[in-house]
């Protein structure tokens with residue numbers, strides 16, 4: 001052991017990985033072996049157990065209380081109030097007003113689940129937004145159910161006092177309205193917010209959802225630690241627990257591509273401020289697949305013909321910024337954007353791509369072309385949001401991964417750049433497109449090899 005870290009041999013690490021995957025769905029690859037060594041060192045020190053072997057016997061025993069302590073130690077609790085501003089804007093401007101309207105016609109019952117709520121910032125944020133809409137909830141049946149597997153995190157959530165860092169995304173008015181300032185620069189969440197939140201211990205991979213007919217589920221930055229299979233099974237349970245038309249919010253790097261076809265992706269807001277969220281679909285996947293044959297079509301808000309009218313209305317209801325058909329005649333085509341790029345009119349190409357993106361925010365290529373136009377002007381930092389949207393909407397978009405990697409590397413984020421070069425190499429090696437005209441006419445295979453090489457260079461550089 002050095003500086004509290006335990007060196008785990010292959011067999012010990014394998015046993016711990018299996019335990020945590022079965023108990024909590026958590027996946028630990030080789031890159032996390034060191035951090036697991038630190039966690040184990042911490043648990044050995046806290047329990048007074050002398051060796052990893054004895055500790056493993058203890059923690060793997062049926063009904064072991066130490067298992068919960070280990071889960072508390074290895075789970076990542078990073079969170080803050082008003083996290084993910086585009087989603088917060090979408091909640092405030094579209095989703096919560098719509099849910100409150102729906103609830104007022106359905107028994108004034110509103111059920112929201114913050115699944116993987118960590119130390120409470122997420123559910124309290126939702127409760128604050130509800131308080132903005134409904135200062136008094138007398139006569140309403142409103143619950144924000146907040147669950148987590150970590151007892152430590154839930155204890156902190158019950159305590160509901162936070163440091164300045166946790167509230168840095170809250171406006172001064174929100175801090176003044178929803179927190180009591182404490183000594184030492186800390187803030188306590190006000191009782192009228194806390195009373196809307198019900199905190200419970202819950203394991204997302206083992207327990208049934210804590211309620212049904214849910215209006216909204218936030219399961220953000222939780223499935224990034226799960227395998228695809230675990231996530232798929234969880235999404236099935238969330239689908240069952242949501243009511244028709246209910247919303248699902250995931251973290252900005254989490255997507256249901258290749259995981260679930262039971263939700264419709266919708267975009268709320270426009271341009272850089274758009275949020276991508278999911279809604280529960282009410283038709284079975286088998287019916288939908290016949291009409292929406294591939295993932296690009298699935299990502300668009302186009303319902304099957306027999307439902308077109310009503311679902312189209314629903315789409316408009318939640319997307320007030322989508323221009324009406326009559327206004328869309330001036331929407332530039334992707335060809336116009338590409339022509340501007342080919343002629344070196346990069347600022348013009350960016351302007352046209354923005355207009356096209358406002359009209360059709362779920363089309364990955366539009367964000368890719370905007371990113372390309374910005375990169376071509378040397379605006380790497382500005383290019384990051386559209387390129388991130390492009391790879392979010394189409395994780396197989398190799399060229400978008402490639403551009404994003406370059407923009408990240410030039411902006412100094414080498415670990416993220418290495419990850420994107422790896423994704424670019426993988427996706428481009430699966431691409432059959434012969435060439436990439438706007439990237440010097442290289443073939444996809446050549447570009448994939450280059451990306452793999454750049455990834456190795458960046459990873460080697462970060463280890464030094």
Ligand SMILES: C[S@@+](CC[C@H](N)C(=O)[O-])C[C@H]1O[C@@H](n2cnc3c(N)ncnc32)[C@H](O)[C@@H]1O
Pocket residue numbers: 023024025026075076077078079080083115116117118119122147148149150153202203204205219220221222225251
């Ligand atoms: C990074 S935090 C996310 C907090 C919040 N949702 C957000 O986006 O800010 C991830 C949380 O997921 C919880 N978690 C991990 N595995 C879980 C499981 N199997 N069941 C329930 N919660 C889990 C962790 O304890 C942790 O609090």
